[in-house]
Amino acid sequence: MPRVVVNVMPKPEILDPQGKAVTGALKRLGFDGMTVRQGKRFEIEIDGEVTPEALQQVAAAAEKLLANTVIETFEVVNA
Amino acid sequence: MADTVANAIDTPDLEQPYAALGVKNEEYARIKEILGRRPTSAELAMYSVMWSEHCSYKSSKVHLKKFGALSQDTPRGPLLAGIGENAGVVDIGQGYAVTFKAESHNHPSFVEPYQGAATGVGGIVRDILAMGARPIGVMDSLRFGPLTEPDTRRVLPGVVAGVGGYGNCLGLPNIGGEVQFHPTYLSNPLVNALCVGVLRHEELHRAFASGVGNKVILFGAATGGDGIGGASILASETFDETGPAKRPSVQVGDPFMEKLLIECTLELFQAGVIQGIQDFGAAGISCATSELASAGDGGMAVRLELVPLRDPNLAPEEILMSESQERMMAVVAPEDVDKFMEICRKWDVSATIIGEVTDGDRLVIHWHGECIVDVDPKTVAHEGPTYERPYQRPTWLDEVNANRAEALTRDNTPEGLRAALKAVLGHGNVADKSWVTNQYDRYVRGNSVLAQPEDAGMIRIDEETGLGIALALDANSRFTYLNPRLGAQLSLAEAYRNVAATGAEPVAITDCLNFGSPEDPEVMWTFVEAIEGLVDACRELGIPVTGGNVSLYNQTGTTPILPTPTIGVLGVIDDVAKRIRSGFAGAGDGIWLLGATFEELSGSIWADAVHGGHLGGQPPRLDLAAEKELAKLLRLVSEQGLAASAHDLSEGGLAAALFESAQQGGLGFAVALPGIDPTVALFSESPSRALLSVPADKEGKIAYLAGEHGVTAVRLGTVTAEQIAHFEGLFEVPMAELIESWQAPIPAAMA
Numbered sequence: 001m002p003r004v005v006v007n008v009m010p011k012p013e014i015l016d017p018q019g020k021a022v023t024g025a026l027k028r029l030g031f032d033g034m035t036v037r038q039g040k041r042f043e044i045e046i047d048g049e050v051t052p053e054a055l056q057q058v059a060a061a062a063e064k065l066l067a068n069t070v071i072e073t074f075e076v077v078n079a
Numbered sequence: 080m081a082d083t084v085a086n087a088i089d090t091p092d093l094e095q096p097y098a099a100l101g102v103k104n105e106e107y108a109r110i111k112e113i114l115g116r117r118p119t120s121a122e123l124a125m126y127s128v129m130w131s132e133h134c135s136y137k138s139s140k141v142h143l144k145k146f147g148a149l150s151q152d153t154p155r156g157p158l159l160a161g162i163g164e165n166a167g168v169v170d171i172g173q174g175y176a177v178t179f180k181a182e183s184h185n186h187p188s189f190v191e192p193y194q195g196a197a198t199g200v201g202g203i204v205r206d207i208l209a210m211g212a213r214p215i216g217v218m219d220s221l222r223f224g225p226l227t228e229p230d231t232r233r234v235l236p237g238v239v240a241g242v243g244g245y246g247n248c249l250g251l252p253n254i255g256g257e258v259q260f261h262p263t264y265l266s267n268p269l270v271n272a273l274c275v276g277v278l279r280h281e282e283l284h285r286a287f288a289s290g291v292g293n294k295v296i297l298f299g300a301a302t303g304g305d306g307i308g309g310a311s312i313l314a315s316e317t318f319d320e321t322g323p324a325k326r327p328s329v330q331v332g333d334p335f336m337e338k339l340l341i342e343c344t345l346e347l348f349q350a351g352v353i354q355g356i357q358d359f360g361a362a363g364i365s366c367a368t369s370e371l372a373s374a375g376d377g378g379m380a381v382r383l384e385l386v387p388l389r390d391p392n393l394a395p396e397e398i399l400m401s402e403s404q405e406r407m408m409a410v411v412a413p414e415d416v417d418k419f420m421e422i423c424r425k426w427d428v429s430a431t432i433i434g435e436v437t438d439g440d441r442l443v444i445h446w447h448g449e450c451i452v453d454v455d456p457k458t459v460a461h462e463g464p465t466y467e468r469p470y471q472r473p474t475w476l477d478e479v480n481a482n483r484a485e486a487l488t489r490d491n492t493p494e495g496l497r498a499a500l501k502a503v504l505g506h507g508n509v510a511d512k513s514w515v516t517n518q519y520d521r522y523v524r525g526n527s528v529l530a531q532p533e534d535a536g537m538i539r540i541d542e543e544t545g546l547g548i549a550l551a552l553d554a555n556s557r558f559t560y561l562n563p564r565l566g567a568q569l570s571l572a573e574a575y576r577n578v579a580a581t582g583a584e585p586v587a588i589t590d591c592l593n594f595g596s597p598e599d600p601e602v603m604w605t606f607v608e609a610i611e612g613l614v615d616a617c618r619e620l621g622i623p624v625t626g627g628n629v630s631l632y633n634q635t636g637t638t639p640i641l642p643t644p645t646i647g648v649l650g651v652i653d654d655v656a657k658r659i660r661s662g663f664a665g666a667g668d669g670i671w672l673l674g675a676t677f678e679e680l681s682g683s684i685w686a687d688a689v690h691g692g693h694l695g696g697q698p699p700r701l702d703l704a705a706e707k708e709l710a711k712l713l714r715l716v717s718e719q720g721l722a723a724s725a726h727d728l729s730e731g732g733l734a735a736a737l738f739e740s741a742q743q744g745g746l747g748f749a750v751a752l753p754g755i756d757p758t759v760a761l762f763s764e765s766p767s768r769a770l771l772s773v774p775a776d777k778e779g780k781i782a783y784l785a786g787e788h789g790v791t792a793v794r795l796g797t798v799t800a801e802q803i804a805h806f807e808g809l810f811e812v813p814m815a816e817l818i819e820s821w822q823a824p825i826p827a828a829m830a
Binding site for chain 1 (some may be wrong): 174194259303304305329330331332334335336389390403404427589686
């Protein structure tokens, strides 16, 4: 089945407590010089072809449910 | 380049976007007059945010003063800190003091419900922390649009998850509050969060900056572009080449950072290395520096480029206005700085010296060597504009008051009463709130004695002696709409009664006043009436106002919310083992109604639920002397262990109280309704009443004590083992059927 991926990230200027925690943990483990921002990845299997319409559908779903567009951005990737 | 003081002197006629920052023409003129020149853009940023309604209380100040005229004594002695501090501090005996305060976070919770509510909790917790107290509990008073509206399905779950998420992560029990619904809250939900903290008397700390050479230290989270919609206008004016993009005004909370900040700050207090401290409220560094400096006896010099940033592109104006969460500012003697830094390192809290206390009385802020702010901090923090807003009684009020619910038809047939009972129990305001409260940790820290669905939350303070406190948070906005003076008093009386019903002695109040636009004379009248009502009631009840919060401009278009004065009442109980629960405890116990019932249906849940949203007439009368006597009686009942349960009567009247006590006890009841009209007996919301269940051998004592206190006491019937609600001569209905009506509304709406 064709697969579409939605990547969701906190907007760059928004505080990302999870990423901050991971950054701190990496540093404690000796991984220096890494700053992390953490997002979410959704893999969506769709019925039928990956048409522009289908991608638009996925984008609409992301806008409505997968991402909180007040504080997050998302991208739809045809995988 | 930055807009420096020198530049401001050289370019006196530069056009500044003050109007877009909410600064009025005359306020801008006043700023120029204070400075003797035009403000720099950084100064304008500071003045605009500190002179906003939110920070300066410019419309409410003249009326809030009336609270200050009240006696500063509680029934247990003088306040240790009162109005004007971050939070009031009450002596509860045995060397303990308690500090508590409620604050609104309404607008942010509409924009982004989860983060808005979460940061509302975080903000009030830091207020309590800044007094030197350990936060020990939170409560929340929430108001939403109707359960049937799609947007309520967005806002309610987000707010509840935010309150729960932040509070649970901090390890603070949520011990109560309220959830209410009305169409005027649809686009303007109310999120009022209360925090309570405890300290020993000698640990009390006040915010001020004294001692020339003392260091000003910013500690906690780094500063980002949170909540600076306004400042971006300035930045884009000054920095259109390099300036950051338009920023959202959403602040994101980090409760784990806050937990570290709490432990770190308390250890800093313990170590005695803090001279002065200030939490970061709405106006960020602008607020903290100007408040600290104006409260002390010196000036302050700050190097703004030293502030640790999450986003290196921030302009100085934005840094000054940023509302990034989980930050504090401390004033520390030079010899204590090393110790201070060591403690911060231990807790993994970043701390940076950004300035020092100076001779003189100026707040001077530099940005990479250039002076961008040079002001008298008092003019920023305390000498903002004060408005005597015009107010007038709404013309429509007479008509509303004439439309009395007492004149509505009452169906007193068995079927009619049964249907009305179900409608009242299924009304959003009365319905089961466990969908909400089950998301909150109520027992963490192991000292929660009572939490929802009890009348008030109760926390044990001393494990040896059993000393404890009780807290209730209430508003009746329906009554306040009909009569703001009386409605505010009834809201206070309800919270007072809730505390009293647990056996605690009410000692002090805090308030969170939510109203519409002060520029609307009718709203302003409502506000003034509510304050005067509260002042009168506090005087009569003998309890002081310790502080509070005002939230104005709560409206959608020109329609204001129902006026909502949320009142928090603090009570003290000498031994929490004597607390009384609200659920019936044993079959065969006598059911007693304390207090008099009148034909008072206007503003009631019955009128709303049975008569299609009816809201008219006059709210119930309130006899504060009777309220006080009832509270005294309830305290005696607790001390002498006379009652198996006590429950206050409020929304939904006797019907709701009987049902709730039976439901909580897993029991039923058989009662004869007093008076001639069953609708009035069941659904009237006359105040100053409570429902007791009393073991047979103690009933005589209850009757006697009630007589002594001049409180009407009527024996209605008995608690039964069968789970049936039986109303003698009228109707009976299985508890299961009522429980179904009561439990359904919120889960059904959120499904």
